[in-house]
Amino acid sequence: MPELPEVETTRQGIAPFCEQATIEEVIVRNPNLRWPVPADLAEQLQRQRINAVERRAKYLLLRIGDGTVIVHLGMSGSLRVITDDSPPQTHDHVELRLDSGVRLRYNDPRRFGCWLWSTEPQSHPLLASLGPEPLAPEFTGPYLRRQAQGRKTPVKSLLMDNHVVVGVGNIYANEALYKAGIHPQRPAGRISLDRYHRLAAAVRETLSAAILAGGTTLRDFVNSDGKPGYFAQSLLVYGRGGEPCHHCQRPLKEIRMNQRTTVYCPRCQR
Known part of the structure; x- marks a missing residue:
């Protein structure tokens, strides 16, 4: 998608x-x-x-x-x-x-x-209840921490909730959590402000890099000129289950969360 x-x-x-x-x-x-x-x-x-x-x-x-x-x-x-x-x-x-x-x-x-x-x-019903843009100034670590308070839901689910922040789909949630060193299944309410600062920065970095690369080609996505995006060549974890982590060289683990593929490093993400 x-x-x-x-x-x-x-x-x-x-x-x-x-x-x-x-x-x-x-x-x-x-x-x-x-x-x-x-x-x-x-x-x-x-x-x-x-x-x-x-x-x-x-x-x-x-x-x-x-x-x-x-x-x-x-x-x-x-x-x-x-x-x-x-x-x-x-x-x-x-x-x-x-x-x-x-x-x-x-x-x-x-x-x-x-x-x-x-x-x-x-x-409009499709737009009225959407959260902030991930590249907007209001998307910060403190904002994420406030949204997470008291929540037991996994942090990856929080990141993909369009009422919290829009546009962080499955691919980019995997990548951002890896860059921030946060385990995707960790309860959102049990993550420190400092780590949410890192996560907000990782989301911005990941999405900005993907935009510069023209998006990620999965299945049949093409740009307005009919050409594919190239960010898939830079993916750190998504689609790499079982392959070595770029940091510690241990195998990346692949699981299913909410019927979506989730890939993470058991050693680098906690």
């Missing part, structure tokens, strides 16, 4: 082609996504200018006139900039044709994503 770095990479890729462009045509080839495409979406967007392309958590926000298009890439979706006459593919469900000649084409084989229209996106 595209996580925060993949979505941010997509935003950075499409923004230069979309911002301040006027939508000349909206083509909805298949409205049956996870949340159906509104029947009047084309009417809402026709001849409208895209003022900005932003991101909130894993959602892309196309700011248009007095409203916003909320786009989610789902499990396997991608949003690509098309500059030639290449025909649409089987799973190209939504397309915007811009006055610059560029087309913004949404591909989603599993149809788990969405294209929704909202005049008040900040209060």
